[in-house]
Amino acid sequence: VVIHRADYAPPAFLIDSVALEFDLVPTRTIVRNTMRMRRNPGAVRAPRLELLGEQLELVSVAVNGAPHAAARAHEHGLTLDDVPDAFELTIESACAPAENTTLSGLYVSSGNFFTQCEAEGFRRITYFLDRPDVMTTYTVTLRADKTAYPVLLSNGNLIEEGDLPDGRHFAKWEDPFKKPSYLFALVAGQLVALEERIKSASGKEKLLQVWVEPHDLGKTRHAMESLIHSIRWDEERFGLELDLDRFMIVAVSDFNMGAMENKGLNVFNTKYVLANPETATDTDFANIEAVVGHEYFHNWTGNRVTCRDWFQLSLKEGLTVFRDQEFSADMAGGASNEAARAVKRIEDVRVLRQMQFAEDSGPMAHPVRPESYVEINNFYTMTVYEKGAEVVRMYQTLFGRDGFRRGMDLYFKRHDGQAVTCDDFRVALADANGRDLAQFEGWYSQAGTPRVSVWTNYDATALRYTVTLKQGYGDVAPAARETQTGPLLIPFAIGLIGRDGADMPLRLDGESAAAGTTRVLEFTGTEQTFTFVDVREEPLPSLLRNFSAPVVVEYDYTAGELAFLLAHDSDPFNRWEAGQRLATRELLALAARAAQDAPLSLDDSVVAAFARVLNDETLSPAFRELALMLPSEAYLAEQMAESNPAAVHRARQFVRKRLAAALRDDWLAIHERHQTPGAYAPTPEAAGHRGLKNLALAYLAELDDPAEAVKLASAQYAEANNMTDRAAALSALLAASTAQETPAAESALADFYRRFEKEPLVIDKWFALQATQRGTAARPVIEVVRNLMTHPAFNLKNPNRARSLIFSFCSANPAQFHAEDGSGYAFWAEQVIALDALNPQVAARLARALELWRRYTPVLREKMRAALEQVAAQAKSRDVREIVEKALV
Numbered sequence: 001v002v003i004h005r006a007d008y009a010p011p012a013f014l015i016d017s018v019a020l021e022f023d024l025v026p027t028r029t030i031v032r033n034t035m036r037m038r039r040n041p042g043a044v045r046a047p048r049l050e051l052l053g054e055q056l057e058l059v060s061v062a063v064n065g066a067p068h069a070a071a072r073a074h075e076h077g078l079t080l081d082d083v084p085d086a087f088e089l090t091i092e093s094a095c096a097p098a099e100n101t102t103l104s105g106l107y108v109s110s111g112n113f114f115t116q117c118e119a120e121g122f123r124r125i126t127y128f129l130d131r132p133d134v135m136t137t138y139t140v141t142l143r144a145d146k147t148a149y150p151v152l153l154s155n156g157n158l159i160e161e162g163d164l165p166d167g168r169h170f171a172k173w174e175d176p177f178k179k180p181s182y183l184f185a186l187v188a189g190q191l192v193a194l195e196e197r198i199k200s201a202s203g204k205e206k207l208l209q210v211w212v213e214p215h216d217l218g219k220t221r222h223a224m225e226s227l228i229h230s231i232r233w234d235e236e237r238f239g240l241e242l243d244l245d246r247f248m249i250v251a252v253s254d255f256n257m258g259a260m261e262n263k264g265l266n267v268f269n270t271k272y273v274l275a276n277p278e279t280a281t282d283t284d285f286a287n288i289e290a291v292v293g294h295e296y297f298h299n300w301t302g303n304r305v306t307c308r309d310w311f312q313l314s315l316k317e318g319l320t321v322f323r324d325q326e327f328s329a330d331m332a333g334g335a336s337n338e339a340a341r342a343v344k345r346i347e348d349v350r351v352l353r354q355m356q357f358a359e360d361s362g363p364m365a366h367p368v369r370p371e372s373y374v375e376i377n378n379f380y381t382m383t384v385y386e387k388g389a390e391v392v393r394m395y396q397t398l399f400g401r402d403g404f405r406r407g408m409d410l411y412f413k414r415h416d417g418q419a420v421t422c423d424d425f426r427v428a429l430a431d432a433n434g435r436d437l438a439q440f441e442g443w444y445s446q447a448g449t450p451r452v453s454v455w456t457n458y459d460a461t462a463l464r465y466t467v468t469l470k471q472g473y474g475d476v477a478p479a480a481r482e483t484q485t486g487p488l489l490i491p492f493a494i495g496l497i498g499r500d501g502a503d504m505p506l507r508l509d510g511e512s513a514a515a516g517t518t519r520v521l522e523f524t525g526t527e528q529t530f531t532f533v534d535v536r537e538e539p540l541p542s543l544l545r546n547f548s549a550p551v552v553v554e555y556d557y558t559a560g561e562l563a564f565l566l567a568h569d570s571d572p573f574n575r576w577e578a579g580q581r582l583a584t585r586e587l588l589a590l591a592a593r594a595a596q597d598a599p600l601s602l603d604d605s606v607v608a609a610f611a612r613v614l615n616d617e618t619l620s621p622a623f624r625e626l627a628l629m630l631p632s633e634a635y636l637a638e639q640m641a642e643s644n645p646a647a648v649h650r651a652r653q654f655v656r657k658r659l660a661a662a663l664r665d666d667w668l669a670i671h672e673r674h675q676t677p678g679a680y681a682p683t684p685e686a687a688g689h690r691g692l693k694n695l696a697l698a699y700l701a702e703l704d705d706p707a708e709a710v711k712l713a714s715a716q717y718a719e720a721n722n723m724t725d726r727a728a729a730l731s732a733l734l735a736a737s738t739a740q741e742t743p744a745a746e747s748a749l750a751d752f753y754r755r756f757e758k759e760p761l762v763i764d765k766w767f768a769l770q771a772t773q774r775g776t777a778a779r780p781v782i783e784v785v786r787n788l789m790t791h792p793a794f795n796l797k798n799p800n801r802a803r804s805l806i807f808s809f810c811s812a813n814p815a816q817f818h819a820e821d822g823s824g825y826a827f828w829a830e831q832v833i834a835l836d837a838l839n840p841q842v843a844a845r846l847a848r849a850l851e852l853w854r855r856y857t858p859v860l861r862e863k864m865r866a867a868l869e870q871v872a873a874q875a876k877s878r879d880v881r882e883i884v885e886k887a888l889v
């Protein structure tokens with residue numbers, strides 16, 4: 001069944017309040033649900049009441065206290081004929097949390113109870129109007145055995161607790177705010193909390209808790225600090241205060257996604273909570289800060305103002321990702337440290353271009369506000385999240401920070417407590433800034449990645465410089481093509497650079513004086529020319545500064561011009577971008593040659609351009625690390641007319657080895673100079689030093705004679721006081737052993753396992769490092785992976801573990817996964833089918849690893865099609881079926 005955005009209709013009934021009582025037993029939990037209901041005056045009169053429910057056993061139904069005969073339970077829910085206009089409905093049902101391997105609804109993990117309701121999990125807990133535009137207030141009573149489940153948590157405030165007969169106890173929670181059912185949560189079990197009390201902006205006392213299993217209590221400090229920083233940041237930047245007396249974060253090791261913003265009771269994947277220097281990397285620390293921020297920021301953007309329907313998902317996700325990106329940038333550099341902010345910006349754009357652009361070019365392409373879906377869980381995508389965040393960022397680029405803030409203020413003033421649409425958000429932003437943003441809707445309704453082609457012309461006599469922009473889409477899937485209706489409003493930031501490397505002051509034709517050195521051009525036509533006057537010499541254009549719109553820019557820079565931009569552009573994002581363009585161009589040319597088995601070579605000038613950046617001490621180590629990091633194999637393969645992962649791998653390895661050898665002494669010096677002695681601190685500065693140092697180590701491991709790298713890595717592995725350095729050393733040892741078997745790699749791997757056997761998140765890294773290693777002809781990685789599938793620590797039911805081994809191999813090791821014999825695809829098909837029976841959401845994510853199959857070389861393409869057809873024939877879930885069927889169309 002396909003659900004269409006155009007079919008939205010308001011709910012026929014409303015719920016004024018709900019009281020839930022749980023008797024928590026793993027094998028059979030009884031839920032008693034009492035709702036005060038009435039007909040929705042704003043909807044057409046329905047003949048009957050339809051409640052949604054899945055995998056529930058109905059026990060009893062009563063209307064106004066009397067058993068109701070005209071109630072029919074069926075596969076999708078419960079139908080009640082003859083209900084009055086207003087009434088109290090009481091439903092008792094049972095579910096089986098211990099058998100719930102889908103991790104949606106109520107389930108058991110490590111002996112404790114957890115829930116996950118977004119998007120449609122609440123209907124697996126009780127019969128309900130499980131849709132986001134039905135908001136109500138919840139009172140929740142939890143009853144359970146006191147020894148097995150000493151802690152009983154739900155949303156809002158704890159209003160009562162006490163003992164019951166037979167060793168049981170209860171807790172009663174009340175959430176004062178109306179919310180949709182997807183924000184409901186309960187947690188019960190043996191947990192302990194790190195606590196802090198703080199005062200919010202208006203002076204109210206708040207209790208903050210981070211709940212974990214007892215042995216993890218020592219890994220909660222960073223999450224708590226991240227939470228406090230998030231609270232302060234939302235007060236300062238957006239004037240938004242925590243509205244509850246208590247805010248809880250709970251960590252769970254079996255979780256389908258990153259985290260969930262349930263009102264006052266955020267539930268997190270352990271991966272985004274637990275950290276100490278020995279077990280977590282700098283990236284982990286940064287991710288925890290970002291995800292804690294993200295979930296906390298949802299309290300306003302998502303919870304106080306929620307989505308009318310799931311087509312509006314980006315209303316809360318795009319906006320909240322934008323907010324967490326800005327939070328991380330502010331935490332790293334403050335509001336005015338542009339260089340530090342740029343590092344975060346570059347990291348975010350890398351992800352967007354590698355993952356979202358790819359999604360947008362395949363069978364799952366959809367607008368930020370999708371028009372239809374089969375399974376909503378398949379639409380928690382890079383497009384809805386990351387492109388959605390870019391769309392929100394464009395308002396800020398157009399109106400400035402203050403204008404954006406005015407828009408946000410108006411949005412909350414108008415819509416607090418409501419379930420609204422992306423249009424409502426756009427209109428609030430437009431109204432607050434006195435603008436008509438009708439054209440901007442295209443960013444929500446059109447799928448595909450826009451391309452902006454640029455032509456420039458300098459008139460030396462008139463001192464005029466024209467920039468002509470043309471927008472359109474490249475080749476896209478037919479489904480995306482249908483959505484493309486006309487030109488977009490593209491904020492196109494530009495600067496002009498003189499021969500001295502400095503920015504020129506900018507004056508557009510018609511302006512009385514020059515102002516500023518970066519302009520945001522509002523590009524609204526299909527083709528448009530902008531003329532700059534008083535341009536004293538032919539400039540070099542710096543285009544789409546700070547990546548001001550999620551588009552591909554086409555402009556014919558020469559290699560020399562890119563090297564110049566890499567050396568001089570005042571916009572740090574574009575400085576990095578020039579290096580990426582230069583590298584991409586060389587790498588694609590090399591990949592084309594590699595595909596023909598032709599000899600490879602790289603011009604010295606390219607090496608020299610990168611050497612200059614590497615040794616430019618005015619640049620931060622974090623920036624230099626990003627500048628010297630080549631575009632990923634996945635990104636490069638996607639740029640080819642026919643993706644050829646083996647050729648891309650050979651080309652990229654060739655360049656890595658060239659940079660390793662040519663800059664050997666620089667890498668050695670950098671590895672030594674950027675040590676971070678003393679106690680570990682996960683600050684951006686220290687992380688920058690470690691990042692650059694470990695990049696040096698990775699390059700050294702590429703040398704034909706890796707002896708030096710093995711020596712350095714072995715020492716670093718043994719002496720490391722933190723996981724960043726230890727994991728980087730292990731990874732370098734694995735890389736070095738590709739050139740030459742080294743016992744150091746094997747023994748470090750074994751040591752790593754023994755050392756961290758009791759730390760599941762570290763064992764995930766151990767699996768992932770092996771799944772993403774290079775492999776040799778004698779030992780392809782598929783063999784390593786199949787062997788690890790039988791390791792006692794492997795467990796397909798745990799999503800983190802499945803991701804660490806299977807997803808790492810299928811999505812992060814393209815050269816090995818796309819082996820010509822099709823062995824990777826056969827493995828993929830087996831695992832998708834096995835996961836489908838346990839956890840459709842996770843299976844569907846894995847299924848997506850083959851969706852771009854049509855873009856590959858003919859040999860690979862045919863093998864991929866066969867694997868997809870096999871999955872299509874055997875998959876049971878709606879989730880997986882939607883992915884493979886769309887891929888095969």
Ligand code: ARG
Nearest residue numbers: 118119257259260261377380
């Ligand atoms: N709202 C959560 C977040 O972005 C993610 C929920 C994902 N749900 C899903 N069904 N995939 O923080």
Ligand code: ZN
Nearest residue numbers: 294298317320
């Ligand atoms: Zn979110």
